[in-house]
Amino acid sequence: MSTIDILGLHKSFGKLPVLQGIDLAVEPGEVVCVIGPSGSGKSTLLRCVNLLETPTSGTIHVGGVEVTDPDCDIDAVRRRIGMVFQQFNLFGHLTVRENVTIAQRRVLKRSRAEANRIATLNLERVGLAEKAGAYPAQLSGGQQQRVAIARALAMDPQLMLFDEPTSALDPELVGEVLAVMRGLAAEGMTMLVVTHEMAFAREVASRVVFMDGGVVVEQGPPAEVFGNPREERTKTFLHRVL
Ligand code: ADP
Ligand code: MG
Numbered sequence: 001m002s003t004i005d006i007l008g009l010h011k012s013f014g015k016l017p018v019l020q021g022i023d024l025a026v027e028p029g030e031v032v033c034v035i036g037p038s039g040s041g042k043s044t045l046l047r048c049v050n051l052l053e054t055p056t057s058g059t060i061h062v063g064g065v066e067v068t069d070p071d072c073d074i075d076a077v078r079r080r081i082g083m084v085f086q087q088f089n090l091f092g093h094l095t096v097r098e099n100v101t102i103a104q105r106r107v108l109k110r111s112r113a114e115a116n117r118i119a120t121l122n123l124e125r126v127g128l129a130e131k132a133g134a135y136p137a138q139l140s141g142g143q144q145q146r147v148a149i150a151r152a153l154a155m156d157p158q159l160m161l162f163d164e165p166t167s168a169l170d171p172e173l174v175g176e177v178l179a180v181m182r183g184l185a186a187e188g189m190t191m192l193v194v195t196h197e198m199a200f201a202r203e204v205a206s207r208v209v210f211m212d213g214g215v216v217v218e219q220g221p222p223a224e225v226f227g228n229p230r231e232e233r234t235k236t237f238l239h240r241v242l
Helices: 040-049 075-079 096-106 112-124 141-153 170-185 198-202 222-227 232-241
Strands: 004-013 017-028 030-035 056-062 081-084 159-163 190-195 207-212 216-219
Touching: 004 040, 017 040, 017 081, 030 040, 030 198, 040 056, 040 159, 040 190, 096 112, 096 141, 096 222, 112 198, 141 170, 170 190, 170 198, 198 222, 207 222, 207 232, 216 222, 216 232
Parallel strands: 030 190, 030 207, 081 159, 159 190
Antiparallel strands: 004 017, 004 056, 207 216
16 A cells, blocks of 8 residues: 555646646655756645645545545544654744654643653654753754654654755755655655755655656656656756756
């Protein structure tokens, strides 16, 4: 069973067609990197997976559950999906530890001790165990994004969605976040990653998906998409960004 299975996905905002027939599957343990120009629908695609956007038509299954079925318990599905955005959205009035425990306690009903134990494990995973008592404003952007990743991991997701997780960071802080993501990939985490970091996609992705104009123009192993793109639109895009 695929972790994500998207079939015939269309999404319009009013009259503006943004996704125009996307078919895409993500298998367990795969790292799928989505690349493409600004406005091509990458974020909308990601947001449809956990129904932050409602598809206009088409079906999406996550872990075998059809999220596009009106009777779907979307909260139950979202609990199994970690999402990391460009903006980290940490609670500024809570410490790092509290940021990583709050959803564990409220959503998963874990005890304080259990939530703290899991927070520590996941802060260690992102290299920030010593920052548990700090407030977000005391951290760099790269550290804040790593806390956001730890917060998502603490919910034991079966799937992680990343939407340009390093785009808001100063260049010298990008590497530490990508290193954490590389580690997750190596552990076998299933990941769907929208990114402008072509070197990361080339190195870490099991598959690269190039989107333009709301469709998947081409996809394949990174060596093929980067080294020998078949479509003109892919070539043009790669010439611009590489
Ligand atoms: P990308 O992430 O590839 O840059 P997006 O998915 O964010 O692209 O956006 C694709 C298109 O959809 C853009 O033209 C954008 O302006 C439009 N769009 C995205 N979200 C909304 C929205 N909530 N309402 C109206 N238009 C939107
Ligand atoms: Mg986007």
